[in-house]
Amino acid sequence: QDCSRERPPASPHSQFYSLKSACSTPVTIPASPFMKKLGCGTGVNVYLMNRNGKQTHSPWAVKKINSKCAKKQTNIYQKRLSEEAKILKDLQHPNIVGFRAFTTAKDGSKCLAMEYGGEQSLNDLIEKRREEGLPAFPVATIEKVALHVARGLQYLHSEKKLLHGDMKSCNVVIKGDFESIKICDVGVSLRLDENMQVSNPDAYYIGTEPWKPKEALEEGLITDKADIFAYGLTLWEMMTLSVPHLEMLDTEGDEDDDDSFDEDDFDEDAYYERLGTRPPLDAATLGGAYQRMVELFCLCTEEDPRKRPSAAHIVHVLESNSQLDDKSNEVIVID
Incomplete structure (x- = not known):
């Protein structure tokens, strides 16, 4: 579900951190057990993240690599998730789920936060x-x-x-x-x-x-x-x-x-x-x-x-x- 866009970054680190968040404030993603699971795909799970604070804060859908994947598969899915974050960050359309953040959860896993398009x-x-x-x-x-x-x-x-x-x-x-x-x-x-x-x-x-x-x-x-x-x-x-x-x-x-x-x-x-x-x-x-x-x-x-x-x-x-x-x-x- 989840190949290749040719947009060379200035450095591996600047590439990652430039995708970290679409917001100016830091993003904290809870560990998986503290979020409602919405669904799953090839090598990934999707969770609902309710954001604390102002009522205007809408929930996000958070995509994370399935922790049960073998290490070799995890590397493949991680690359796909990073690629998806790069692609999604450049898209803005009412009929495409929007990018919100690409960061690290409290449990150490990389995850992609997206607009919550529907349950x-x-x-x-x-x-x-x-x-x-x-x-x-x-x-x-x-x-x-x-x-x-x-x-x-x-x-x-x-x-x-x-x-x-x-x-x-x-x-x-x-x-x-x-x-x-x-x-x-x-x-x-x-x-x-x-x-x-x-x-x-x-x-x-x-x-x-x-x-x-x-x-x-x-x-x-x-x-x-x-x-x-x-x-x-x-x-x-x-x-x-x-x-x-x-x-x-x-x-x-x-x-x-x-x-x-x-x-x-x-x-x-x-x-x-x-x-x-x-x-x-x-x-x-x-x-x-x-x-x-x-x-x-x-x-x-x-x-x-x-x-x-x-x-x-x-x-x-x-x-x-x-x-x-x-x-x-x-x-x-x-x-």
Whole structure:
């Protein structure tokens, strides 16, 4: 969840301390047991830090390396956390979680303090909805998430020339009843050049397997459109309440089963075959109100990245309520 930005510091020490805090006052981070755990990711835990003092002090989300990681892994995750702090400090957008501090906690661990974007990730809300037996999110909610996340991606791609590199519902945080929607976890972001291609030929697209586009799986050319593919699958998650390619495989033709995932029945070959492709979507069951989001999902998950829209185009279309695709005569076939 959590590769490389080329911004050489004056010295290792000045690099670290320049990131220490966005505030003028010293920052004290409590040890992990004294903070509420919000969630976890690859090698990290995220905690809620309530700040004492004035009522205007809003809480922070604090990301720390998991203390149970092996030393070799800890070094890798520490490097990613430092990189994320450098990247995040340079970002300022209403749809991206803000930087607050990069410092050392009382227990000696390095940690990244961020704006508290909301207690739940979009993935948490998807899982909760599925457990309650509810259908897809209301179309208005999906459209709101689609627009706000696209605005965040447009800022990253167009203004900051950065590929997020790990778009998925887990990396979208929600406050309240979708009052605010923010992208988080920029630790594996990659620099883009003027052609929207990853500028460092040695950079590796990390991502998360079910959301990876074909070009990442086949070590092809990575562009801003890799984020767009994963963005499309994030919308699919909201319409299906599922994980791309996973749950569809062992439930096909097995309607009597409950929602449990049986590892013995999992078809690994079929799963790997489907990675990087557009997962099936029952548009008929969703109904006509979802047509616009279904079309957006289809365009974003084209296997040819050149056929996917840019984040800027998505924002323009959603804000202006115009046609998603100029080719109005083209029929989109959904598996």
